[in-house]
Amino acid sequence: MSYGKFKALKGIDLKIEKGQVAALMGPNGSGKSTLLKSILGLVIPESGKILISGTDIKDGYLYRNNVGYMPQIANYPENLKVRELFDIVKDIRNGFKKTDEELIEKFKIHEISEKYFGQLSGGYKQRVTASIAFLFDPEILILDEPTASLDPLSTEIIKTKILETKKKDKLIIISSHIISEMDELAGRIIYLLDGSVKLNLPVKDIKNGSGERLGKAITRVLSKSPKI
Amino acid sequence: MDKKIFKYILFDLLRNKFILIYSIILMVMSFSIIYIGHDSSKAVITILNLILFIIPLICLIFGTIHFYNSREFIQFLLTQPVNRKNIFRAEYLALSVSLSLGFLIGVGFPVMLYGLSLSGLYLIVTGISLTFIFTALAFLSSVLNKDKVKGIGLSIIIWLYLTIIFDGLVFLVIYFFNDYPIDRFIIILTSLNPIDLGRILMLLQVDVSALMGFTGATFQKFFGSILGKAVSILFMLLWIILPLFISVRIFKKTNF
Amino acid sequence: MTAKISYIFLFLIFFYDVASGRDIIVCKNCETVSIKDAIRQSIDGDRIIIKKDIYNENNLVIDKQIEIIGEDHPVIDLEYKYQGFLIQKDHVKITGLEIRNISVNYMEDLSAIKIDNSDHCVIENNILKDTFFAIYLAKANFCLIKNNKISGQAKTETSSGNGVHLWKCTNINLEYNEAEGHRDGFYFEFVTKGTMTGNYSHNNLRYGLHFMFSDSNVYRDNLFRENGAGVAVMYSRNIEMTDNKFEDNWGPASYGLLLKDITRSLVKGNLFYKNTTGIYMEGSDQINVENNEFNSNGWATKILGNCMDNKFTQNNYLNNTFDVSSNSSKNANFYSGNYWDKYDGYDLDKNGTGDVPYRPVSLYSMIVDKVPESIILLRSFIVELIDVTEKAMPVIIPETLIDESPEMNKIKFN
Numbered sequence: 086m087s088y089g090k091f092k093a094l095k096g097i098d099l100k101i102e103k104g105q106v107a108a109l110m111g112p113n114g115s116g117k118s119t120l121l122k123s124i125l126g127l128v129i130p131e132s133g134k135i136l137i138s139g140t141d142i143k144d145g146y147l148y149r150n151n152v153g154y155m156p157q158i159a160n161y162p163e164n165l166k167v168r169e170l171f172d173i174v175k176d177i178r179n180g181f182k183k184t185d186e187e188l189i190e191k192f193k194i195h196e197i198s199e200k201y202f203g204q205l206s207g208g209y210k211q212r213v214t215a216s217i218a219f220l221f222d223p224e225i226l227i228l229d230e231p232t233a234s235l236d237p238l239s240t241e242i243i244k245t246k247i248l249e250t251k252k253k254d255k256l257i258i259i260s261s262h263i264i265s266e267m268d269e270l271a272g273r274i275i276y277l278l279d280g281s282v283k284l285n286l287p288v289k290d291i292k293n294g295s296g297e298r299l300g301k302a303i304t305r306v307l308s309k310s311p312k313i
Numbered sequence: 314m315d316k317k318i319f320k321y322i323l324f325d326l327l328r329n330k331f332i333l334i335y336s337i338i339l340m341v342m343s344f345s346i347i348y349i350g351h352d353s354s355k356a357v358i359t360i361l362n363l364i365l366f367i368i369p370l371i372c373l374i375f376g377t378i379h380f381y382n383s384r385e386f387i388q389f390l391l392t393q394p395v396n397r398k399n400i401f402r403a404e405y406l407a408l409s410v411s412l413s414l415g416f417l418i419g420v421g422f423p424v425m426l427y428g429l430s431l432s433g434l435y436l437i438v439t440g441i442s443l444t445f446i447f448t449a450l451a452f453l454s455s456v457l458n459k460d461k462v463k464g465i466g467l468s469i470i471i472w473l474y475l476t477i478i479f480d481g482l483v484f485l486v487i488y489f490f491n492d493y494p495i496d497r498f499i500i501i502l503t504s505l506n507p508i509d510l511g512r513i514l515m516l517l518q519v520d521v522s523a524l525m526g527f528t529g530a531t532f533q534k535f536f537g538s539i540l541g542k543a544v545s546i547l548f549m550l551l552w553i554i555l556p557l558f559i560s561v562r563i564f565k566k567t568n569f
Numbered sequence: 570m571t572a573k574i575s576y577i578f579l580f581l582i583f584f585y586d587v588a589s590g591r592d593i594i595v596c597k598n599c600e601t602v603s604i605k606d607a608i609r610q611s612i613d614g615d616r617i618i619i620k621k622d623i624y625n626e627n628n629l630v631i632d633k634q635i636e637i638i639g640e641d642h643p644v645i646d647l648e649y650k651y652q653g654f655l656i657q658k659d660h661v662k663i664t665g666l667e668i669r670n671i672s673v674n675y676m677e678d679l680s681a682i683k684i685d686n687s688d689h690c691v692i693e694n695n696i697l698k699d700t701f702f703a704i705y706l707a708k709a710n711f712c713l714i715k716n717n718k719i720s721g722q723a724k725t726e727t728s729s730g731n732g733v734h735l736w737k738c739t740n741i742n743l744e745y746n747e748a749e750g751h752r753d754g755f756y757f758e759f760v761t762k763g764t765m766t767g768n769y770s771h772n773n774l775r776y777g778l779h780f781m782f783s784d785s786n787v788y789r790d791n792l793f794r795e796n797g798a799g800v801a802v803m804y805s806r807n808i809e810m811t812d813n814k815f816e817d818n819w820g821p822a823s824y825g826l827l828l829k830d831i832t833r834s835l836v837k838g839n840l841f842y843k844n845t846t847g848i849y850m851e852g853s854d855q856i857n858v859e860n861n862e863f864n865s866n867g868w869a870t871k872i873l874g875n876c877m878d879n880k881f882t883q884n885n886y887l888n889n890t891f892d893v894s895s896n897s898s899k900n901a902n903f904y905s906g907n908y909w910d911k912y913d914g915y916d917l918d919k920n921g922t923g924d925v926p927y928r929p930v931s932l933y934s935m936i937v938d939k940v941p942e943s944i945i946l947l948r949s950f951i952v953e954l955i956d957v958t959e960k961a962m963p964v965i966i967p968e969t970l971i972d973e974s975p976e977m978n979k980i981k982f983n
Binding site for chain 2: 951
Binding site for chain 1: 317318321322324325326328329383385386388389390391393394396399532560566568569
C-alpha cells in the first residue's frame with residue numbers, strides 16, 4: 086500500500102491472536118504508524134484486506150466500537166472542555182454499557198474536566214487520550230508510542246493497565262522505540278523494515294532461553310536473516 | 314450521530330475568538346454605514362458591496378485554516394465508531410453555522426434593527442448563502458491539499474478568481490462580443506459565479522430602474538422572473554452541494 | 570364722458586344677459602328630446618340643459634354662442650359612428666357631460682369635443698370615455714379645459730389618438746384634467762402661452778405630455794406616471810416646468826423628461842422618481858435645472874455631448890444608480906451646489922459645502938452607455954475598481970464635469 090507518494094507497506098501478511106501484547110518495532114519510516122492507522126481505518130490500503138474477527142474493516146465503521154487507540158500526539162479543539170470530549174465519545178457510542186474509568190481516576194481527570202484543551206499541557210492531553218482509549222474496555226488496543234510524552238508516574242500507570250488488560254484476553258498492539266519497555270510488556274515482537282515484516286515471533290522464541298536483553302536478542306535474530 | 318459531533322464542534326467554534334471578532338467588526342461596519350449613510354437603501358447597497366468582498370474572503374481563509382487545525386481532532390474522531398462522511402458533514406455544518414451566526418449578529422441584527430426592508434432580507438439571505446458556499450469551497454481546497462500553505466494558497470486564488478478575475482473576464486467578453494447577441498450567454502456565464510448571482514439578485518431590489526434601461530431589459534426579465542429566481546437559487550445550492558460532494562469523495566479516501 | 574360710456578356699457582351687459590336667459594331643456598319626456606334639435610332651436614346666448622339619460626347622437630355641430638350643461642352627467646353615446654361636438658363659434662361652453670365610444674378613424678381625427686377656429690371656449694367637468702381623440706383644439710385661443718376625466722383604450726400607437734390635442738393655439742389653460750389610455754396624454758403642437766396646471770397623465774402608450782414647436786408655455790404641479798416613454802418636450806423655447814412629478818417610467822427608451830432641442834427654459838422643483846432615466850437632454854442649451862429631486866432613477870440625468878450652457882444647481886441626487894451620464898468626454902454644462910448622496914468628501918470648515926469637488930460621472934456609466942450589456946456587472950468589485958482608479962486619475966471622464974461645491978446635506982426646498 087502507498088501512503089502519500091511512496092509505498093509505506095508492502096506484502097504484509099500478519100495474523101495476531103488476542104490475549105497478548107504485540108510490540109510493533111522498527112526504525113523511523115519503517116511503516117509502523119501506517120500499519121496501525123490502517124487497522125484503525127485512518128489509512129486506506131490500496132490493495133489487500135484487514136480482517137478483525139473475520140470481518141473486513143472496509144465493510145463498516147462499527148468495528149471501531151471494539152478498538153481503543155492512543156496516538157503519539159493528540160490535539161483537541163482549543164475551546165473544547167475535557168468533559169465535553171468525554172461526552173462526545175460517549176454520545177457516539179450511544180447507550181454504551183459500562184465504562185472502565187480506572188484511568189480517569191488514576192490520572193485525576195475530574196480535576197481538569199472543566200478546563201479547555203487550549204489550557205492543557207501535552208502530558209495532560211496524552212493522559213486524556215489514554216483514558217479514552219481504555220474507557221470502553223475495547224477488545225483491541227492500539228497504542229502508538231504511548232509513553233512518549235508521559236511522565237514516569239503516568240507511564241507506570243499505563244504499563245500496569247496494559248498488563249491487566251492483557252489478562253482479560255484482549256489484544257494490545259504497541260508501537261515503540263523503547264525496547265526495555267517492550268521487554269517488560271510484550272509477548273510478541275513484530276519487526277518492520279522498509280514496509281515489510283522482518284520478524285514476527287514470540288519473545289520467548291527470540292530470546293530462546295538465552296537470558297539476553299531483548300534488544301540484543303532481536304539484533305541476533307535479525308542478523309541471521311538473509312537480507313541484513 | 315453527526316448531530317452530536319456537530320453540537321460540540323459548534324460549541325468549540327462559538328467560543329472561538331475569531332468568530333467573535335468577525336461579528337464585532339461586521340457590526341461596527343454595518344452600524345457606521347447605516348448611521349453615516351442617512352438613507353436605508355443606500356446603506357443596504359454599501360453593506361452589500363462590503364459583504365460580497367468580505368464574506369468569501371473570511372470563509373475561505375478561516376475555513377481552510379480551521380480545517381487544517383482540526384486535522385488531528387478529525388483523526389481522533391475517525392478512530393471512533395463514526396462514519397467518515399458524518400464527521401465531514403458535522404465539521405462543515407458547524408463552521409458554516411457559526412460563521413452565519415457571526416454574520417447574522419454583525420450584519421443581520423443592525424439591518425433588522427434599522428427596519429427590515431425586502432432588500433435587507435435579500436441581503437441577509439445572500440450573506441448566509443455566500444457563507445455556506447465559501448465554507449464549502451474552503452473545505453474543498455483543504456481536502457485537495459495535504460499541505461496547509463498550499464491549501465490556503467488555493468483558497469486565496471479561488472477568492473481572487475471569483476471576486477475579481479471572473480468579472481474581469483466577463484467584462485472582456487461583453488466588451489469584445491457586444492455586436493453579437495450574447496445576452497443569454499452572459500446570463501449563463503454570470504450564473505456560474507456565486508458572488509455575481511448574489512449581487513444580481515440584490516440589483517433586482519435596488520437598481521431595477523437601471524436594469525430596465527438595457528435594451529429589452531433581458532437581465533431584469535430573466536432574473537426577475539420566477540424561473541430566473543428559481544434558477545439562481547438552484548445554482549447557489551449547486552455551489553454548496555457540488556464542492557461538498559467532491560470534498561466528501563476525496564475525504565473518504567484521504568489517509569490521515 | 571367716460572362715465573357715460575361706462576353706463577352704456579353696463580346697460581348693454583345687463584340687456585345682453587336678459588336676452589340670453591333662455592334655457593332649452595332636453596330629456597326623453599321633454600318637448601325637446603334630442604340635443605341636435607336643441608342646438609338647432611337655439612340662438613346665441615341660450616343654454617341647453619341636458620337631463621340625465623343616454624343619448625345616442627353624434628356629429629353635434631355648434632355654430633352658435635351657446636352653453637351646453639349636463640345634469641348628473643347625461644351620457645352621449647356616439648356608438649363608434651362619428652365624432653361628438655364640433656365647436657365653430659367663440660364663447661361656447663360645454664360642462665357636465667359624459668361622452669363615450671368615439672370611433673377610430675385613420676383619415677380624420679375624430680374626437681369627443683373638437684374646437685375649430687374658435688376662441689374663449691370652456692370645456693369643464695366632462696367625462697370622456699373610450700375615446701380616439703378626446704378634446705381637440707385647432708386654431709383655438711383663450712380656452713379653458715378643466716376637470717375633465719379622459720380615458721381611452723389605446724392598443725397601438727398608430728391606431729390611437731391623444732387625450733388633449735392642441736394644434737396652433739395660444740393662451741390655453743389646462744387645469745386638473747386626468748388623461749389615460751391614449752397615445753399621448755396631452756399633446757401640444759405650435760402652441761404658445763399655454764398653461765398646464767395640476768393635471769394627471771398616466772398609462773399612455775407614448776408620452777404623458779408631448780410638446781412640439783411650442784414656445785413660452787408653462788406647466789406646473791402635474792403628475793406623470795407610468796407612461797410609455799415619459800414626457801417629451803421638443804423643439805421649443807421658454808418652457809417653464811416646475812413642481813411636477815415624473816414617476817415610474819421604465820424601459821430602454823423611457824424617460825421622466827425628454828428635452829430635445831430646447832432652449833432658455835426652466836426645470837425647477839420637480840420630482841423624478843423611479844424612472845429609467847430622469848432627464849434625457851439632447852441638443853438643448855441654456856436650461857436651468859434647479860431644486861429638483863432625483864430619486865431612485867437608473868440614470869438621474871443623461872446629458873448628450875451636444876448640450877451646452879445648462880446649469881444644474883441645488884438639486885438633490887438620491888439613490889440613483891448613476892447620477893450623470895454623458896456620451897462625450899467634453900462637457901459644456903455647469904454643475905454647482907448640488908447634493909450628491911454618493912459624495913464622500915469632507916467639510917472641514919463646516920460651511921455646509923464639501924471641501925473637495927465631486928465628479929458625478931463615472932467611467933463605468935460611460936462604458937454602460939457604449940456597451941449596455943455591461944450593466945450586469947453593476948456594483949461588482951471590478952467596476953468599483955475601475956471607477957476608483959478613474960476618479961483618482963481621470964483620463965476618459967470629462968475633466969470639467971465637476972461640482973466644485975457639493976452640498977454636504979440634503980437640500981430642503983420650501
